[in-house]
Amino acid sequence: MPKERSGPTMADVAREAGVALGTVSRVVNGEQVGDEFREKVNAAIRRLGYRYNNSGRALRTDRTNTIAFIIPNTINPYFALLVHHINVALEKRNYRMMLCFTDYDKDREIEFIRMAQQNRVDGIIALTYNPSLSIPEDIPFVTIDRFFSVSVPCIAADNFGGGALAARKLKECGCRNVAFMRIGSALTNEPSKRRDGFISACVEMGLPFEIKALEDNQSFSEFENFLSGHMHGGKLDFDGLFIGTDSLAWSIIKVLKKWNLRVPEDVQVIGFDGIRMFGDQECVVSTIAQPVQEIAETCVTTVLSRDLSSVPSLICLPVRYEFGGTTKG
Amino acid sequence: MPKERSGPTMADVAREAGVALGTVSRVVNGEQVGDEFREKVNAAIRRLGYRYNNSGRALRTDRTNTIAFIIPNTINPYFALLVHHINVALEKRNYRMMLCFTDYDKDREIEFIRMAQQNRVDGIIALTYNPSLSIPEDIPFVTIDRFFSVSVPCIAADNFGGGALAARKLKECGCRNVAFMRIGSALTNEPSKRRDGFISACVEMGLPFEIKALEDNQSFSEFENFLSGHMHGGKLDFDGLFIGTDSLAWSIIKVLKKWNLRVPEDVQVIGFDGIRMFGDQECVVSTIAQPVQEIAETCVTTVLSRDLSSVPSLICLPVRYEFGGTTKG
DNA sequence: TTGTATGCGTTATCAG
DNA sequence: CTGATAACGCATACAA
Numbered sequence: 001m002p003k004e005r006s007g008p009t010m011a012d013v014a015r016e017a018g019v020a021l022g023t024v025s026r027v028v029n030g031e032q033v034g035d036e037f038r039e040k041v042n043a044a045i046r047r048l049g050y051r052y053n054n055s056g057r058a059l060r061t062d063r064t065n066t067i068a069f070i071i072p073n074t075i076n077p078y079f080a081l082l083v084h085h086i087n088v089a090l091e092k093r094n095y096r097m098m099l100c101f102t103d104y105d106k107d108r109e110i111e112f113i114r115m116a117q118q119n120r121v122d123g124i125i126a127l128t129y130n131p132s133l134s135i136p137e138d139i140p141f142v143t144i145d146r147f148f149s150v151s152v153p154c155i156a157a158d159n160f161g162g163g164a165l166a167a168r169k170l171k172e173c174g175c176r177n178v179a180f181m182r183i184g185s186a187l188t189n190e191p192s193k194r195r196d197g198f199i200s201a202c203v204e205m206g207l208p209f210e211i212k213a214l215e216d217n218q219s220f221s222e223f224e225n226f227l228s229g230h231m232h233g234g235k236l237d238f239d240g241l242f243i244g245t246d247s248l249a250w251s252i253i254k255v256l257k258k259w260n261l262r263v264p265e266d267v268q269v270i271g272f273d274g275i276r277m278f279g280d281q282e283c284v285v286s287t288i289a290q291p292v293q294e295i296a297e298t299c300v301t302t303v304l305s306r307d308l309s310s311v312p313s314l315i316c317l318p319v320r321y322e323f324g325g326t327t328k329g
Numbered sequence: 330m331p332k333e334r335s336g337p338t339m340a341d342v343a344r345e346a347g348v349a350l351g352t353v354s355r356v357v358n359g360e361q362v363g364d365e366f367r368e369k370v371n372a373a374i375r376r377l378g379y380r381y382n383n384s385g386r387a388l389r390t391d392r393t394n395t396i397a398f399i400i401p402n403t404i405n406p407y408f409a410l411l412v413h414h415i416n417v418a419l420e421k422r423n424y425r426m427m428l429c430f431t432d433y434d435k436d437r438e439i440e441f442i443r444m445a446q447q448n449r450v451d452g453i454i455a456l457t458y459n460p461s462l463s464i465p466e467d468i469p470f471v472t473i474d475r476f477f478s479v480s481v482p483c484i485a486a487d488n489f490g491g492g493a494l495a496a497r498k499l500k501e502c503g504c505r506n507v508a509f510m511r512i513g514s515a516l517t518n519e520p521s522k523r524r525d526g527f528i529s530a531c532v533e534m535g536l537p538f539e540i541k542a543l544e545d546n547q548s549f550s551e552f553e554n555f556l557s558g559h560m561h562g563g564k565l566d567f568d569g570l571f572i573g574t575d576s577l578a579w580s581i582i583k584v585l586k587k588w589n590l591r592v593p594e595d596v597q598v599i600g601f602d603g604i605r606m607f608g609d610q611e612c613v614v615s616t617i618a619q620p621v622q623e624i625a626e627t628c629v630t631t632v633l634s635r636d637l638s639s640v641p642s643l644i645c646l647p648v649r650y651e652f653g654g655t656t657k658g
Numbered sequence: 659t660t661g662t663a664t665g666c667g668t669t670a671t672c673a674g
Numbered sequence: 675c676t677g678a679t680a681a682c683g684c685a686t687a688c689a690a
Contacts, residue, residue, distance in 0.1 A: 006666085006667090009668085022676070028668095055668085059387075060668045060670080074410075080403045080608075088430065098427065099426050251610070280405075339685095340684095354684065362659080362660085385666090386683080389684050
C-alpha cells in the first residue's frame with residue numbers, strides 16, 4: 001500500500017523546465033550549471049512545488065545523513081543533556097538523529113545496532129552497558145564512557161581527574177575524613193575511574209578515606225547501613241562524601257537530613273555529572289561537572305570523520321568543579 | 330561518492346538460495362511462503378549475513394517508518410519526558426523518531442517541517458510557538474498543547490481542569506488569599522487555560538485571587554516587584570500561589586526563601602507539569618502533573634491512525650495533583 | 659505458491 | 675556544460 005501523496009519528481013521538473021533530468025539534479029545539489037538553465041529549473045520547481053525526496057538519494061548513494069544515538073533513556077537529566085547537545089552538533093552539520101532507548105536492556109542494545117545498520121545510518125554513537133556487545137566493523141561507531149578496543153573511539157570525561165578533583169576540593173574545604181560511594185554495573189567502564197582518581201588523590205594528600213561500592217542489583221539501603229554503621233553519638237565519622245553521581249548524591253543527602261545531619265555544615269557532599277535544576281538553573285548539588293557539550297561535539301566530529309583509524313582510541317575531556325550548595329566553597 | 334560497504338542484497342540471497350527475488354522479499358516480510366522455500370531463504374540469509382536495506386523499501390513504498398518530533402529542546406525536563414514517552418510509544422509500533430530541536434525559533438519550526446517532508450517521514454508531532462506556522466496538508470500532523478484548526482488534532486493535558494484543581498487544592502489546604510503567576514508567549518495556547526481554570530474555581534469558591542502574567546520578553550524581576558509590592562511587615566499578602574510551571578515555581582520559591590518566608594508554612598506553592606528530581610525521584614514542588622505518558626501514547630496513535638478525519642480535533646487528558654513538599658497536603 | 663519484470667526518485671557515468 | 679540512461683534495493687502486479 002504505497003502512500004498516494006508523492007508529489008512531483010525531478011523528472012516532472014525537467015519536463016516542465018524543458019531540460020534534462022540530470023540538470024535538475026545538478027541544480028538541486030548546487031553544482032555548476034549555466035545560469036539560464038538554473039533559472040529555468042528553479043522556476044519550474046516553484047511552479048510545481050517540487051520537494052526533494054531523500055529516499056531516492058539514500059538508495060542511490062547509500063548515505064542517509066542520519067546518525068543513530070543509542071542511550072538508556074532521556075529521563076535521566078544527564079542523558080537528556082547528551083541527547084540535546086549531540087542533536088545540536090548533528091544539526092549543525094546537516095545530519096539527523098535517530099534516537100534509540102535501550103532502557104539498560106542488553107538485548108535492546110544489540111537489537112538497535114542491528115536496526116541502525118538496517119536503516120543504513122551513517123554512524124552510531126552509543127552509551128551502552130552490555131559486557132559482551134560486539135561492535136560492527138562496517139559502520140563508524142563511537143562510544144561514550146566505555147572503552148571497547150583501540151579500533152572503537154571512546155569519548156569520556158576525565159573521570160580519574162574528576163575523582164581526584166573531588167578529593168582535593170573536599171580537603172580544601174576542611175574535610176578530614178571522607179568516603180566515596182557509588183552504585184553501578186560491575187562493568188569496568190570509564191566512570192569507574194572516578195573512584196581510582198579519588199583514592200589516588202586521598203593517598204597523595206594523606207586524607208583518610210573509605211570506599212563503599214554497590215552492584216546494580218544491590219539495594220540502596222546498603223548505603224544507609226554503611227552510613228549508620230559510621231554514626232556515633234549523632235555524628236557521622238565522615239565530614240566529606242564524594243558520590244558517584246549527582247542523582248545518588250541527592251538520595252544520600254536526603255538520608256543525612258533524615259538523621260538531622262546538616263549539609264554542608266556537618267557533612268559536605270560532592271556529586272558527579274553537573275545536573276542543574278530544570279536543566280539550566282543552579283546545580284542540584286556541588287559537583288564535578290561533565291563537559292557535556294564538548295563530549296557531544298567530539299562524538300559527532302569523530303563519528304563523522306572520514307577515517308576512524310586516524311582518531312585517538314580514547315579521548316578524555318576535562319571536567320570542572322561546580323558549586324551547588326552542598327559544600328563550603 | 331557511494332559508500333563501499335553495501336553488503337549482499339535480496340538478489341544475492343535469491344541466487345544463493347536458488348529461488349526468485351520476490352520469494353526472498355516475501356520471506357523477509359513474513360508473507361506466506363512454502364516451508365522449504367522459507368528455509369532455503371533463511372539459510373542463505375544466514376550464510377551471506379544479509380541485512381535488510383530500508384532505503385530501497387522507503388523508495389518503493391514511500392513509507393519510512395519514521396515520525397518527526399519537533400520540540401524546543403530536551404534540556405527542559407518536561408520536554409525530555411515527552412521525548413522519552415513518545416519514543417517508547419513509537420518503538421512499540423516499530424517506528425523510529427527523528428528528533429528536531431527548534432530552540433523556540435520560529436524559522437526553525439518552519440524549516441523542520443520542510444525537512445521532515447523532504448525526508449518522507451510518515452507523520453509529524455510538534456510542540457511549537459510560531460503564531461503563523463502553516464501546517465502541511467499532505468502529511469499526518471498532530472500538535473501538543475496548541476490548537477490550530479479542527480483539521481489538526483491537538484493533544485493536551487486538561488489545563489483548565491488543572492488550574493481549577495490547583496485552586497481547590499490551595500483552598501483545601503487552608504489558603505485564604507491566592508495568586509496565579511505565569512510567564513509565556515502571548516500566543517493563546519492550551520497552557521494559557523491554566524489561568525482560566527484557576528480563576529473559574531476561585532470565583533466559584535469565593536476565594537480572593539490575583540493574576541500576574543508576563544510576556545516572554547519581560548524580566549523575571551517583574552515577579553519580584555509584584556511580590557514585594559504585596560509584602561507587609563515581613564509577611565506576604567498571599568498564603569497560596571499557583572505558578573504556571575514547576576520551573577517558574579522553583580524560581581519563585583527561591584525568592585520567597587530569600588525573604589525569609591517559609592514554604593509551605595507561610596506560603597503554599599503549587600506548580601504545573603509534574604517534574605521530578607532526576608526524572609524519577611520525588612516531585613520538585615507540589616504540582617499539577619501532566620499525564621505525559623498518556624499524552625505521548627495519544628500523539629502516536631493519532632498521528633499513525635489511518636484517517637485523521639475521524640479523530641477528535643482536541644483531546645484533553647486528565648491531570649492529577651502530586652504532593653511535592655511545598656503545600657500542606 | 660513462486661517466478662518475472664517493472665518502477666519508485668535519485669545520482670553518476672557517458673556521450674554529445 | 676548538458677542530455678540521455680543505467681543502476682541503487684526493494685515491493686508488487688502479473689504470469690506461470
